[in-house]
Amino acid sequence: MAQMQLPLFPEGxxxxxxxxxxxxxxxxxxxxxxxLPIYSHSVDDIVSFxxxxxxxxxxxSVKQAEICRAFGVTPISxxxxxxxFREKGxxxxxxxxxxxxxxVLTSSVLASIQEYFDSGYSIVETAKKLxxxxxxxxxxxxxxxxxxxxxxxxxxxxxx
Numbered sequence: 001m002a003q004m005q006l007p008l009f010p011e012g013x014x015x016x017x018x019x020x021x022x023x024x025x026x027x028x029x030x031x032x033x034x035x036l037p038i039y040s041h042s043v044d045d046i047v048s049f050x051x052x053x054x055x056x057x058x059x060x061s062v063k064q065a066e067i068c069r070a071f072g073v074t075p076i077s078x079x080x081x082x083x084x085f086r087e088k089g090x091x092x093x094x095x096x097x098x099x100x101x102x103x104v105l106t107s108s109v110l111a112s113i114q115e116y117f118d119s120g121y122s123i124v125e126t127a128k129k130l131x132x133x134x135x136x137x138x139x140x141x142x143x144x145x146x147x148x149x150x151x152x153x154x155x156x157x158x159x160x
C-alpha cells in the first residue's frame with residue numbers, strides 16, 4: 001500500500017490549497033507540492049506565472065477560485081491563459097501579439113499624408129484634408145510609417 005504524503009510545507013509558504021503552496025523570496029517565486037519544490041521563476045516573469053498556473057489548473061492540482069484567491073488574478077484572465085495553454089502550449093505565451101494594421105492607410109494615402117507634412121501641415125489639418133482620424137495618423141507616425149518633420153519657423157504652404 002502506498003504511503004500517504006503529509007502536506008508539510010517549508011516555513012513562510014503561502015498556501016494555495018491543502019497540497020500546493022508558494023514562497024516568494026527576494027526575486028524568486030517557488031511553488032511547492034507538499035514539501036517538494038515543483039516550479040520556480042523570477043518575480044517579474046509573467047509568462048512563467050501564466051504557464052505554471054495554467055498547468056496546475058489543467059492537471060487538477062488547484063481550482064480556479066484557489067488561484068484567483070492566492071494571487072489576486074481575475075477568473076477571466078485565468079480562463080484566457082488556460083485556453084491559450086490548451087490550444088497552443090507554451091508557444092502561445094511566447095508569440096508576439098497580433099494587431100491589426102490600419103486598413104485605410106494604403107501606400108498612396110501614406111504618400112499623400114507625407115506630402116502634407118512636408119508642406120508644413122499639422123496632423124490635425126492633414127487628417128481633416130484627407131478625411132481621416134488624427135489618431136490613425138499618429139499611430140502611423142509611431143509605427144515609423146510616416147515622418148512628421150520638426151516645426152518650421154516659416155508657415156509657407158504650397159497648394160496641394
